[in-house]
Amino acid sequence: MSQAVNDLIKKVAEEAASEVDSTPEPKLSVEDVKWPIDVKIGRGLEGAIAATSKIGYVNGQKGWLVYAGYNCFDLAQHSTYEETAFLLLYGKLPTSKELSDFSAKLVRHRSIPESVVEVMRHLPVKEAHPMGILRTAVSAAGNFASDSDNVSVDAEREVSIQLIAEFPTIVAAIGRIRQGKDPIAPNPDLGHAANFLYMLTGEVPDEDAARVMDVALILHADHGMNASTFTTMVVNATLSDMYSSVVAGIGSLKGSLHGGANERVLYQLEEIGKPENTLAWFKEAQKNKVKVMGMGHRVYKAYDPRGRIFGPLAGLVSDRDPDVARLYEVAKEVDRVVSGELKDKKIYPNVDFYSGLVYKALGIETPLFTPIFAVSRVAGWTARALEHLADNRLFRPRAIYTGETELDYRPISER
Ligand SMILES: CC(C)(COP(=O)(O)OP(=O)(O)OC[C@H]1O[C@@H](n2cnc3c(N)ncnc32)[C@H](O)[C@@H]1OP(=O)(O)O)[C@@H](O)C(=O)NCCC(=O)NCCS
Known part of the structure; x- marks a missing residue:
């Protein structure tokens, strides 16, 4: 394994440990969950609880990502x-x-x-x-x-x-x-x-x-x-x-709306072109209500832990490709300007912000x-x-019907 990469992640993890709330979460067992559960559900099933899982856990407030008990750092x-x-x-x-x-x-x-x-x-x-x-x-x-x-x-x-x-x-x-x-x-x-x-x-x-x-x-x-x-x-x-x-x-x-933002980050960095263009570009984006690709997250309202790791990784590999080195300088400035300007909204780089630069440095094309x-x-x-x-249950939500129910059928010649 590469010592340079692991040393770098160790450093990121130590920095994160000093900033992230690591108070253990109360542990629930499957028996503690009494179905049906009372929840507030938004459109798109937002807030709905569809299953219990021991596979992975995301705590967006604290910036945690855990796989089966082990944190991602x-x-x-x-x-x-x-x-x-x-x-x-x-x-x-x-x-x-x-x-x-x-x-x-x-x-x-x-x-x-x-x-x-x-x-x-x-x-x-x-x-x-x-x-x-x-x-x-x-x-x-x-x-x-x-x-x-x-x-x-x-x-x-x-x-x-x-x-x-x-x-x-x-x-x-x-x-x-x-x-x-x-x-x-x-x-x-x-x-x-x-x-x-x-x-x-x-x-x-x-x-x-x-x-x-x-x-x-x-x-x-x-x-x-x-x-x-x-x-x-x-x-x-x-x-x-x-x-x-x-x-x-x-x-x-x-x-x-799901995959794909990492591709668009690269196009965005190319569009900005130089670090010194960032502030003006961002003000224009704000005016036109354009979201900055690779920033913000539906779940993370703290720094996305994956983004924390990908940033320094992009720095580590950026000298492999002069284009990546150039775009990395732009990315750091976008990160600094946007995180600063949108501090109150808790907008930070997500997993997609620096990952594309990493892939490009490894010789992988954007698509x-x-x-x-x-x-x-x-x-x-x-x-x-x-x-x-293992404990299968068919998923079958319902929709609220807002259409008509009593229309008279008219032959096509009369419509
Ligand atoms: C991911 C995303 C859809 C999350 O959206 P969300 O949780 O619904 O957040 P909201 O859209 O409610 O944003 C809250 C506020 O922050 C602003 N904001 C959120 N992400 C922003 C971004 N990337 N650039 C600029 N402003 C942003 C919103 O405009 C909103 O401002 P308002 O309260 O004045 O209206 C959104 O951050 C986004 O579009 N990001 C860019 C695309 C991206 O990187 N996607 C990959 C996600 S892993």
């Missing part, structure tokens, strides 16, 4: 994506034997059927958004998966591991085909993150790059009942198969940023779908 510093995925899927950290078996299984499942690559080649890969290609490719791969209509938790967990293994291969293939190049076969000697970068760029990444990618994947693996996780759970709770559920999750993540989010989040999607499946 510890995981970013000490864990790997493989270990984090195991934690989410099994609810505990693995022993070394469990981790080596799990990692070996991921390696075994990395290859995708040649016909899935053929399907991708027949799509307009260079023009269409990679999230659409990913959706189709994962859907195609689902037809090759064994047991895809066996809905036991154990069988579905095996399918989930296969999906986690296949995602980097599919996204890397999309990246290669977009550039008119052939996909690269997975390298079984490399870890999950390093192999992903290798399949994408054709070069075995150095230790720092591999570790930065690993940390990026750890930090995106789960995030409460966000839209794509909930979508995956809703489909899976119908007792559909895990591939179908995850395909729906991809569709949800594709939307610009692939949201697919990379999916490469990581597939662990959270499947883990939560499995947790719900």
Whole structure:
């Protein structure tokens, strides 16, 4: 593991510890929750409680992100994506034997059927958004998966591991085909993150790059009942198969209100161009009611802990690409100006603000940023779908009907 990256995260974690309220939360058990629960529900199910979970916890007031009991600073510093995925899927950290078996299984499942690559080649890969290609490719791969209509938790967990293994291969293939190049076969000697970068760029990444990618994947693996996780759970709770559920999750993540902000941050930084343009650009944005991409969050009203880590990581890798070094200077100024101007509204950089710069420094083109989010989040999607499946309940909210009920049917000729 890269010492430079881990030292940097240790420093960020120490700074965060001095600022973040770490008072332990009262612990609830499933038995403490008496359904139905009285809650105030807004449109879009805002405030609704749809499930109990031991997988992950976000406390937006305090700026906490916890996976199965472990805070994201510890995981970013000490864990790997493989270990984090195991934690989410099994609810505990693995022993070394469990981790080596799990990692070996991921390696075994990395290859995708040649016909899935053929399907991708027949799509307009260079023009269409990679999230659409990913959706189709994962859907195609689902037809090759064994047991895809066996809905036991154990069988579905095996399918989930296969999906986690296949995602980097599919996204890397999309990246290669977009550039008119052939996909690269997975390298079984490399870890999950390093192999992903290798399949994408054709070069075995150095230790720092591999570790930065690993940390990026750890930090995106789960995030409460966000839209794509909930979508995956809703489909899976119908007792559909895990591939179908995850395909729906991809569709949800594709939307610009969910994934996608990290791409737009880069376009925004390019538009601002120079640090000294920031204040005037921001005043104009405010006048036109344009939101600053990568700033603010629906849940975090304190600093997004992932944003805290991605900022310094972007600084660490920025000298790999002069363009990133230039944009990083702009980003720091946007962060300073906007966080200062909107201090009272508690608007800080979110996970998307600096992550795009990190990916760009690793040689990844901007349209692939949201697919990379999916490469990581597939662990959270499947883990939560499995947790719900273990005590399954179909999701079925209602709408308040505001239409007519007693109209007279008139033949088309009379309308
Ligand atoms: C994520 C987001 C939708 C959260 O929105 P929200 O919780 O509903 O916050 P609100 O829209 O209620 O914002 C509260 C106030 O802060 C302002 N604000 C929030 N995010 C802002 C931003 N990025 N830029 C400028 N002002 C912002 C709002 O205009 C609002 O001001 P008002 O009270 O004067 O109307 C919003 O912050 C946003 O659009 N951010 C940019 C897109 C982005 O980065 N998305 C990725 C999220 S991980």
